[in-house]
Amino acid sequence: MTNRIVYSLVVPLYNEELVINESYYRLKSVMDRTLENYEIVFINDGSSDTTRDKMEDICKKDANIKLVNFSRNFGHQAAITAGMNIALGNAIIVIDADLQDPPEAILEMTKKWRQGYNVVYGKRIKREGETFFKKFTAKSYYRLLKSMTTIDIPVDTGDFRLIDRKVCDALNSLPEKNRYIRGLVSWVGYKQTFVEFARQERFAGETKYSLKKMMKLAFDGITSFSYKPLMVAGYFGAFTGLIGAVLLISSIITSVIKSNSILNLGLILSINLIMFGIMSCFLAILGQYIGRISDEGKNRPLYIVESTISHNDLNKNEVLKGTMFSN
Known part of the structure; x- marks a missing residue:
């Protein structure tokens, strides 16, 4: 193996104290099986519970971990954007910490990437532990969005996906503030495919996507890609x-x-x-x-970073503090 980071995992966090340890162990287990250099970039999106403290403990033990702390809650899409801005890998994988999207599917994504695909998105064939209302509205929305836009935004997909470095660079160059990542990934193009999986019930805790947040994301998707x-x-x-x-x-x-x-x-x-x-x-x-x-x-920044913490920083009793934002 070379010193070059091959895979960067981007994991947004918001009040995930009940799941963060299990999420870390499963992600680490999967990434160790790739036999490649990797990093896991956790984005703490202004959590008000003990998520930050638990993540700092993990950083002390694992040199592959980076923790980015926002100055406040800027939202899921901003957290994903920050992770993509910071990630160093040849391939960037976005996954939520709640373990509804199974980390084990990452291995299948990496195989597709090795075959020459630039984007490999996760397609849900089953959604466990969700209400009929959530399933119905999600299914209806994805099909409505697809019918209204001129680009091919895959149905039954979320932000769980692998993107190649050149796709990540293209996304990082886009300046818009109200970001709908899954739509932007389709907009930039490149060779795309999917892997199928059954979406699991949350490992612990409750969903952080309230009806208000889901409505905003839905409007972002429609207004960003359709008139x-x-x-x-x-x-x-x-x-x-x-x-x-x-x-x-x-x-x-x-x-x-x-x-x-x-x-x-x-x-x-x-x-x-x-x-x-x-x-x-x-x-x-x-x-x-x-x-x-x-x-x-x-032209306000999409997010503001309070601090960035890694294994080496904690060992030196140093924390990188300052302001970072998406252009």
Whole structure:
């Protein structure tokens, strides 16, 4: 083996004190079986529990481990981006710490990479330990996104994947702030394939992806890769305008024939409320796009690193402190 790092694992962490030790042992076991030099980059995304303390203990024992501590919680996609910015390997593998995506699938991914594939993503054929609501909404969303975009974003996949160094460099060069990593990986292209696996129930603890966070990720995916919501709003506006004109003419004709009053307060209020609701929905869609334009214009860093810790740093009683961020 050479001194060159072949594999870099990027593992986002947010309040994973119940699972972090088991996650570390399983990841280490898998990576040792590759018989190649590797590093595991844990990104502590502003955890408020004992995740950081436990990770520092692990760093003291294992020279292959790096710990990056954010100054606060910046989100899952920012944590993945930070890991890709810092990773040194020829191949970078992104996996969550909750062990729902089995680390053992990494070995199959590395085989595909050795065969010449630049991206190997994990495709879920089964999802255990998840509610019907979660399974239904996830399945529906992935297919909706695929139908709305001009790029091929694989369905039933998450961020668990292996990417080649040149793919990682291409992703690191992209400046956008509201990042949807799995969509960006498809956008940059290169030779891609997949490995199938059954997604497991969480080893311990609860999911950190609340409904609010899932909704934001969904909007990031749609607004980053599709303008169809705006087109639908325009078409629907034209359609409702046409229907309104037809109803107005019909109402006038009916009122003239029957000698009734054209103005009907209940009808007018109902139509106004319906139209107000429709307009509010489409303004909200427009606001999503405008808000993202505003985020890009502010040019704030995607994340801020409080400290970076490794085995050697702890042995020397040193910690690299400072600010690091994605351009």
